[in-house]
C-alpha cells in the first residue's frame with residue numbers, strides 16, 4: 001500500500017555493486033520491534049547492489065536543546081549528521097505512539113532541523129500498520145517542513161505488526177519483500 005503519489009522506478013539489478021548507500025532509522029527502541037525488523041529486511045533485500053545501513057544510536061542522542069546546537073554540536077549529533085550527509089537516501093520506519101511520532105525519533109529529527117545535510121535528502125517513510133495513519137501524516141509534515149524530499153513510491157505500508165521481529169521471515173515473504181524492494185528501487189531512482 002503506497003501512502004502518496006509517484007515517481008519512476010529503477011531496476012536495482014542494473015545498478016553497479018554497492019553504488020548506493022541508504023541510512024535506515026527505526027522509530028522503535030524495542031528489541032523485537034516490527035519496524036526495526038522491516039528495516040533489517042530491507043537491508044538484506046538491498047544487498048549487494050545497495051547498502052542499507054541501520055542507525056542504532058537513537059537512544060544515545062541527548063535531548064534536543066538549541067543552546068547545544070552550536071557550530072560544533074555534541075559528537076553523537078555530529079556523527080548522525082555526517083552519516084546522513086553520506087547517505088543517498090533515508091528510510092524511516094516508525095510506530096505510532098498516542099497518535100504521534102515516538103519521542104526518540106522526533107528528538108533526532110529536531111537535531112536535524114538546522115543541519116545542512118537533511119534538506120533535499122530523498123526519504124522513504126515505511127509504516128508497519130495500516131491503522132497508524134497519524135504518525136505517517138505527521139512524519140510527512142515534519143519531513144516536508146524540514147525540506148527533505150519525500151519519495152512517494154517509496155512511502156509504503158507493509159502490514160507486519162504482530163508478526164514479531166524476525167527479519168528473515170519478512171525477506172522470505174513475497175508479499176512483504178516485493179513491495180519493500182519496489183520502495184528501495186523508487187528511493188534509488190530519486191537520488
Ligand SMILES: Cc1cc2nc3c(=O)[nH]c(=O)nc-3n(C[C@H](O)[C@H](O)[C@H](O)COP(=O)(O)O)c2cc1C
Pocket residue numbers: 028029030032033034035036094095096097098099100128129131132133161162
Ligand atoms: C505507548 C504506546 C502508544 C501507542 N499508541 C498507538 C497509537 O496511537 N496508534 C496505533 O496505531 N498504535 C499505537 N501503539 C501500538 C504500536 O504502534 C505498535 O505496537 C507498533 O507495532 C509497535 O512498533 P514496534 O514493533 O516497531 O515497536 C502504541 C504502542 C505503545 C507502546
